Amino acid sequence: MSAVLAQGLRKSYGEKAALDGIDLDVRRGTVRGLLGPNGAGKSTAVRILTTLLRPSGGRAEVAGFDVTTQPRQVRRNIGLVGQHAAVDELLTGRQNLELFGRLCHLSAVQSRSRAAELLERFGLEHPGPAKEYSGGMRRRLDLAAGMILAPPVLFLDEPTTGLDPRSRAEVWRSVRELVSDGTTVLLTTQYLEEADQLADRVSVIDAGRVVAEGTPDELKSRIGGDQLDVVVRDPEHLERAAEIIGGVASGPVELDRDTRHVRGPVNERVRSLTEVLTALAAAGIEAEDVAVRRPTLDEVFLNLTEAGGVRP
Amino acid sequence: MTVTTLDSPVTRARWALADGWTVARRDLIHWANQPMTVVFGVVFPVVITLAFGYLFGGAVKVPDGADYFAFLMPGMYGMTMLFGLSSTMIAVATDASKGVTDRFRSMPMAPSAVLIGRAIADLLHSVVVLAGLLACGLAVGWRPATLSGTLGAVGLLLLLRFALLWAGMYLGLLTRDPGAVVAVQTLEFPIGFLSNAFVAPGTMPGWLGAVAEWNPLSSTVAAARELFGNPGWGGDSWVARHALPMAVVWPALITVVFFVLSVRRYQRLDR
């Protein structure tokens, strides 16, 4: 059964289509990543699914309820962590959570104990107002506020944008815990790595359309996984190096004479790297630099949009 | 976790009030967390009152040779209600711009509670500020005549505040930008000066005096002076002679117009 179902979802602002017919089907208990650059329509999709915005076309169901005709039922089944931390900065973390608990119609006693539970779980026991929190703490408080009712479906809009790596890891850990409790999560992100770390399936969105959908591995394998990048010292050796890399690469090798780079996609990073280095040494080719890079969002993205937006 | 269902209209109205009170309590916790902001809220009009009273008091001649404070205080009470416009707007715009309003809108609470809560909190705040200023008035020698008149005057002042509350909510929801409040704040003083709060409209150039007399603030202030038993410059225009009814009609009109506008604006946040 689907926790989130969207069919031909559209939203236009005047002439401009922020969403241009999005289909989504998120299975219960899974994590779906919406991956896309700025302005792709990620927040618009989340805002429609959380009843904050009325779609201009198409339909959507969350937890089995229609977002336009049954908004109250939807709201009882979701938690939202918006793109910008939406906590009351003058209240302490505890006061924030107790307030939101009351507004979710928990009794005073229930909201107090729920707040205490969440504060401990998210490591938020700071006595001062939320404006004193670090970015990571504020984000976790936001996350905790979205979790008051332990909702079956949780929406996270760019939960780690602007966080340092440590805070990011903390947020990721919290999300994984929720998922292990059976929560369905729909999260948007601009980072392939985040989708890779958290999502079971990813929908790549560009200009209001889903241009690809699949597991993170499927998406990455479409552009041939990691990129092996070698810079040779002597331009004379470029062709020979390209042959060697071509021998292990899973796709076409690129060659750049000006910068003396040879690049090719590889599937197994360590083995390919070892093989290439051994072969280069045997051929007497001196490398100035060698690297295996994960594909960036740009690369996945360019590749997927170039492919003409075919879906699996 | 149990969540009560909101189905019958009665239950829904009950939740609207309960949730409204919870939202209002948020402001009360702000006050408790940061008492200085409340103190400043009270001190600010007191300082202005003392400045006006002692700086200009000597220059303004009040009918019956009464003390300027006897004339000024009801004007300042009205002014303070007017200042409420920007404080409501700032609160609403801040919540809207920070995503707090969206968080509320995504929760299973009564949607109307966001506006109801703002109304309750801001009225309570105005009661506190007005009480502080009334005490200041008593300290500088201002005296109301009767208790019933005093209650009536305070009621009319809060009625004006209640009306401006909806105007503030509408402007806050319209701009969703706390920065835009500055524009409204800079208008508050001119609106206040263009009334009978500080001087008699009769002393202003003809058309300006007419504008000042028709200023809703003038009706409330004139009615308050009448009920407090304080001196005022009657003026003989129709609106000046009907200060009491106009002090009800104006706020009622403002309330109806801006209540409808704010509720519509709030419902259309999903456009």
Ligand SMILES: Nc1ncnc2c1ncn2[C@@H]1O[C@H](COP(=O)(O)OP(=O)(O)OP(=O)(O)O)[C@@H](O)[C@H]1O
């Ligand atoms: N209220 C609005 N009025 C007009 N255009 C809007 C409005 N909200 C969003 N848009 C436009 O719709 C498009 C999608 O916006 P959206 O916020 O959904 O993108 P996003 O993927 O969340 O981007 P980001 O990564 O920057 O958050 C953008 O081009 C944006 O300019």
Ligand SMILES: [Mg+2]
């Ligand atoms: Mg966004």
